[in-house]
Amino acid sequence: MKISLNFLKKKSNYSGDITGISIYWKNSMHGLPGRKISEREFDLKIPFTNKNYESLSFLKKSDTTEIVQGIEVRSPFKLVSVEPQLPASIKSGESIEFNIKVSAPEYNYSGPLVLKMVPKPVEMVHVELPDIIAVNGEKRVKVNEHGEVKSIEKGSNFEISMQMYRILTYNDTVKGVSVNKPFEFVGSEPKLPFTIDNKSSFVASFYIKAPEFDYAGTLELIFEKQNAEQQSASAPAS
Structure with missing residues (x-):
């Protein structure tokens, strides 16, 4: 049985300001709004849509599934966990939302958060x-x-x-x-x-x-x- 002990946690005095979130995928960059953080560990929701169907159809691969092999978080942040488990396959036209837990630096931080979504290596x-x-x-x-x-x-x-x-x-x-x-x-x-x-x-x-x-x-x-x-x-x- 899992028992929650949240009531035993001390109130956090951590204060941080993420000014913007940059997400890199292949040759493109997507931005999400920044946010205030009051805990060293916090959650992010990263939406991902496979838009291969929007490309010129003749130039696409026969298999347009995208595979996210990993997610990296640039220092001074650290990646704690990712759901769903990686690698994740996303078919053309489909969407997925990654739930990411990130650890902030020990000091109160103000600045950007940069993530890189790593595709499966291609032959x-x-x-x-x-x-x-x-x-x-x-x-x-x-x-x-x-x-x-x-x-x-x-x-x-x-x-x-x-x-x-x-x-x-x-x-x-x-x-x-x-x-x-x-x-x-x-x-x-x-x-x-x-x-x-x-x-x-x-x-x-x-x-x-x-x-x-x-x-x-x-x-x-x-x-x-x-x-x-x-x-x-x-x-x-x-």
């Missing part, structure tokens, strides 16, 4: 693309002037943009795109099918899933055009 893959080739039937065009070297989070996607007039012509309709293994085509902007309907310039972006391992070699984007019969059949009646 990276190294991708070297000496050539990016666009393919339309027997026509092959080199897209990049120079080779590209990328360090990409494993399971994530990257973007290739190109001027479509380098490989296709005005009024062509692209109905499909494929890429060579070990890459995987994810999507495009504009979305498929799309028609090259601007006579001066037409730039499209293609989103490619990186391989699960380090890779050096050529990336080929193979375009499938809609033929004339299909194009005329899909055109709106005048």
Whole structure:
């Protein structure tokens, strides 16, 4: 049986002023209002929402779950406890509230409180693309002037943009795109099918899933055009 002995505690004469609370997560910082503290140990509630769904969908990882591996408190404060227990997984669009107990320094303190939420370490893959080739039937065009070297989070996607007039012509309709293994085509902007309907310039972006391992070699984007019969059949009646 747990018996509370709070009535035996002496009244605290501790006095502190937290002027602001800064919370760091990856490359961003979030602020919470400061507060007065009258006990050396005090509780904080830290809300966390996984907003991966707000990112451009094609650039997201296939698994958008965020994992908070740990929470660190900058000196002179000390972390006493965290609920729920870490590591904690938060799915895309979901929220969680961390209940944190913090110990203040022995002296009366006035100043900021800084916390760092530590993500689970990510695996990276190294991708070297000496050539990016666009393919339309027997026509092959080199897209990049120079080779590209990328360090990409494993399971994530990257973007290739190109001027479509380098490989296709005005009024062509692209109905499909494929890429060579070990890459995987994810999507495009504009979305498929799309028609090259601007006579001066037409730039499209293609989103490619990186391989699960380090890779050096050529990336080929193979375009499938809609033929004339299909194009005329899909055109709106005048």
